[in-house]
Amino acid sequence: MKFNIIKTDRSARVCLIETERGKINTPVFMPVGTVGTVKAMSPEELKEMGAEIILCNTYHLYLRPGHEVVSSLGGIHKFMNWDRTILSDSGGFQVFSLSALRRIEENGVHFKSHLDGSMHFIGPKEAMEIQSSLSSDIAMVLDDCTPYPSSYEYAQESLERTIKWAAECKRLQKAGQALFGIIQGSLFEELRRRSAEELVDMGFDGYAVGGLSVGEPKEEMHKMIYFTAPLLPPDKPRYLMGIGDLKDVLIAVETGFDMFDCVMPTRNARNGTLFTSKGKISIKREEFRSDRGPLDPDCECYTCRNYSRGYLRHIFLSKEILSMRLNTIHNLYFYFNFFRNMRKSIIEGIFTEFKTKWEAIL
Amino acid sequence: MKFNIIKTDRSARVCLIETERGKINTPVFMPVGTVGTVKAMSPEELKEMGAEIILCNTYHLYLRPGHEVVSSLGGIHKFMNWDRTILSDSGGFQVFSLSALRRIEENGVHFKSHLDGSMHFIGPKEAMEIQSSLSSDIAMVLDDCTPYPSSYEYAQESLERTIKWAAECKRLQKAGQALFGIIQGSLFEELRRRSAEELVDMGFDGYAVGGLSVGEPKEEMHKMIYFTAPLLPPDKPRYLMGIGDLKDVLIAVETGFDMFDCVMPTRNARNGTLFTSKGKISIKREEFRSDRGPLDPDCECYTCRNYSRGYLRHIFLSKEILSMRLNTIHNLYFYFNFFRNMRKSIIEGIFTEFKTKWEAIL
Numbered sequence: 001m002k003f004n005i006i007k008t009d010r011s012a013r014v015c016l017i018e019t020e021r022g023k024i025n026t027p028v029f030m031p032v033g034t035v036g037t038v039k040a041m042s043p044e045e046l047k048e049m050g051a052e053i054i055l056c057n058t059y060h061l062y063l064r065p066g067h068e069v070v071s072s073l074g075g076i077h078k079f080m081n082w083d084r085t086i087l088s089d090s091g092g093f094q095v096f097s098l099s100a101l102r103r104i105e106e107n108g109v110h111f112k113s114h115l116d117g118s119m120h121f122i123g124p125k126e127a128m129e130i131q132s133s134l135s136s137d138i139a140m141v142l143d144d145c146t147p148y149p150s151s152y153e154y155a156q157e158s159l160e161r162t163i164k165w166a167a168e169c170k171r172l173q174k175a176g177q178a179l180f181g182i183i184q185g186s187l188f189e190e191l192r193r194r195s196a197e198e199l200v201d202m203g204f205d206g207y208a209v210g211g212l213s214v215g216e217p218k219e220e221m222h223k224m225i226y227f228t229a230p231l232l233p234p235d236k237p238r239y240l241m242g243i244g245d246l247k248d249v250l251i252a253v254e255t256g257f258d259m260f261d262c263v264m265p266t267r268n269a270r271n272g273t274l275f276t277s278k279g280k281i282s283i284k285r286e287e288f289r290s291d292r293g294p295l296d297p298d299c300e301c302y303t304c305r306n307y308s309r310g311y312l313r314h315i316f317l318s319k320e321i322l323s324m325r326l327n328t329i330h331n332l333y334f335y336f337n338f339f340r341n342m343r344k345s346i347i348e349g350i351f352t353e354f355k356t357k358w359e360a361i362l
Numbered sequence: 363m364k365f366n367i368i369k370t371d372r373s374a375r376v377c378l379i380e381t382e383r384g385k386i387n388t389p390v391f392m393p394v395g396t397v398g399t400v401k402a403m404s405p406e407e408l409k410e411m412g413a414e415i416i417l418c419n420t421y422h423l424y425l426r427p428g429h430e431v432v433s434s435l436g437g438i439h440k441f442m443n444w445d446r447t448i449l450s451d452s453g454g455f456q457v458f459s460l461s462a463l464r465r466i467e468e469n470g471v472h473f474k475s476h477l478d479g480s481m482h483f484i485g486p487k488e489a490m491e492i493q494s495s496l497s498s499d500i501a502m503v504l505d506d507c508t509p510y511p512s513s514y515e516y517a518q519e520s521l522e523r524t525i526k527w528a529a530e531c532k533r534l535q536k537a538g539q540a541l542f543g544i545i546q547g548s549l550f551e552e553l554r555r556r557s558a559e560e561l562v563d564m565g566f567d568g569y570a571v572g573g574l575s576v577g578e579p580k581e582e583m584h585k586m587i588y589f590t591a592p593l594l595p596p597d598k599p600r601y602l603m604g605i606g607d608l609k610d611v612l613i614a615v616e617t618g619f620d621m622f623d624c625v626m627p628t629r630n631a632r633n634g635t636l637f638t639s640k641g642k643i644s645i646k647r648e649e650f651r652s653d654r655g656p657l658d659p660d661c662e663c664y665t666c667r668n669y670s671r672g673y674l675r676h677i678f679l680s681k682e683i684l685s686m687r688l689n690t691i692h693n694l695y696f697y698f699n700f701f702r703n704m705r706k707s708i709i710e711g712i713f714t715e716f717k718t719k720w721e722a723i724l
Contacts, residue, residue: 035676069652073670079670313427321686
């Protein structure tokens with residue numbers, strides 16, 4: 001994996017990541033393809049709107065269909081018909097957020113499947129084996145995602161595990177698969193600093209910040225973003241995990257983060273909440289009943305070029321599959337367009353103006 | 363609307379219908395776009411697989427979003443972004459099959475909406491007004507769909523209404539919109555004959571046969587198909603309503619029917635039942651878990667060219683929207699391909715061989 005900084009504007013930066021499967025222009029938004037499909041989208045639609053990398057969830061694919069099945073079907077790319085870059089998470093966050101029951105041990109975590117209640121165990125060894133079976137381009141270390149709120153003692157203990165597991169994952173890294181470390185430490189600066197230092201010493205291909213957006217107040221989250229970014233080496237990609245509210249993205253990009261993933265645009269789309277150049281709208285509103293205009297007159301996506309708000313409202317209320325499709329196309333297009341324009345503003349040295357403009361809209 | 367017979371093979375025939383919106387090669391399959399979308403499909407996908415005409419349901423569109431709304435959004439074509447031919451049914455069949463409560467009077471039918479329980483009335487005047495508001499290319503007369511079983515007396519009484527309503531619809535026909543009559547008469551040959559004679563006298567742009575596939579035994583249905591087809595004028599399109607089981611289609615085409623609609627390929631797709639050149643399969647079957655092969659090695663649809671049975675099984679079990687999309691693409695492609703090959707066999711004078719071959723598979 002190659003990484004080059006193309007342009008900086010204060011701490012904000014435009015970079016180019018190159019994997020065997022193509023180029024990734026950062027700051028980049030990675031749509032979430034949980035079980036091996038970005039919900040409601042075809043791979044061709046994602047490419048058309050400019051997706052260069054997507055994320056898949058190890059936890060989900062491990063439980064169903066099973067990583068051996070994905071492997072026997074030719075690996076995650078062939079499996080889901082996506083030939084560009086794929087980042088797999090380690091499963092740590094989903095074990096933390098989805099499984100009904102979990103028991104953390106020094107060597108890993110026992111958990112109960114949210115699908116059928118069966119018991120499973122994932123440690124660093126298993127996380128690396130699963131991601132190797134999937135054949136993702138970028139793997140993540142298994143981390144212990146510290147819940148909010150946590151005491152300093154618990155957060156420290158949890159961080160020890162994350163550091164130990166990270167070292168183990170690093171040791172097991174396979175040639176041809178990039179591996180990112182994950183910074184934890186809850187809201188404690190001292191722990192975040194230590195986490196970053198230890199991981200940077202291990203020498204990963206990129207660094208992620210986890211354990212944010214887990215229930216803490218926004219100001220606390222923003223403080224941690226500002227605090228953590230400068231701890232990460234500038235010559236490697238910086239990935240802020242699970243954060244995709246564009247207001248938070250603006251702050252994170254300002255501090256020098258490069259990679260983002262979030263289910264917000266796709267999930268909101270399925271709920272009828274749509275992003276526009278004037279702010280969010282709910283498509284089910286009565287006022288759109290006979291509205292002949294497009295969702296967003298400033299948008300050039302397939303949905304806005306071909307369908308009226310009245311029609312979009314109708315198929316949403318009728319629970320039609322096409323509604324999920326058209327809404328998702330629009331929201332993802334909005335995100336990709338936002339990121340494209342954000343990169344442009346950094347290249348032109350006017351990121352601050354871009355940020356100010358959008359903070360008023362979002 | 364122009365209609366030309368291109369080639370006959372005994373009673374089977376290949377014809378060309380031309381509307382202002384394009385050509386329709388028959389025998390033709392019309393996908394059902396109930397509320398203004400063929401479930402799970404985009405208009406572009408339908409065109410790519412060769413759809414030349416689709417059907418929309420007046421009953422559904424009348425209740426939601428309302429025909430005035432469709433009209434104010436530019437009519438059904440602009441509404442749903444489909445610029446090819448659209449046939450609207452009259453609502454008669456859905457009133458019969460979906461509404462919780464209905465009271466038939468001489469001038470029309472009172473019924474309760476299946477959506478919200480509200481009461482409505484549709485007579486021939488209303489059916490023509492609604493279809494005119496929708497601006498479909500081909501409208502259908504309002505018929506009284508006789509239930510199965512019915513006594514001769516009831517079927518006769520019901521048929522009288524259908525004939526009376528047909529005459530009223532004919533009187534109200536608008537320039538620029540074709541209108542098809544609907545033959546009823548339950549399973550009574552005498553009534554079917556009388557129905558056909560009266561309607562042919564009125565002079566419609568095409569003739570449909572309704573009231574079949576409503577619960578009667580298959581042999582009875584087939585008898586009625588054989589009996590009714592020769593009663594219809596050869597110089598007009600013949601439409602067998604709601605029938606799309608391909609075994610039945612083969613019989614109907616043999617007798618000279620031209621047009622078919624059915625939810626079977628799309629509904630089956632969403633339930634995981636897929637048509638192949640070797641017969642139907644259920645994609646959820648355990649044996650497909652790690653199956654790298656395509657659904658149907660003889661199929662060239664997007665789904666078969668790009669995805670394995672193992673992946674299709676996985677996303678079906680995961681209830682992913684892409685599963686509905688890929689399955690629907692495959693089943694509709696199968697239908698269009700079947701109809702394409704059927705037309706070819708008629709042109710080559712080998713329809714009987716085509717029929718015999720497929721009867722063994724289906």
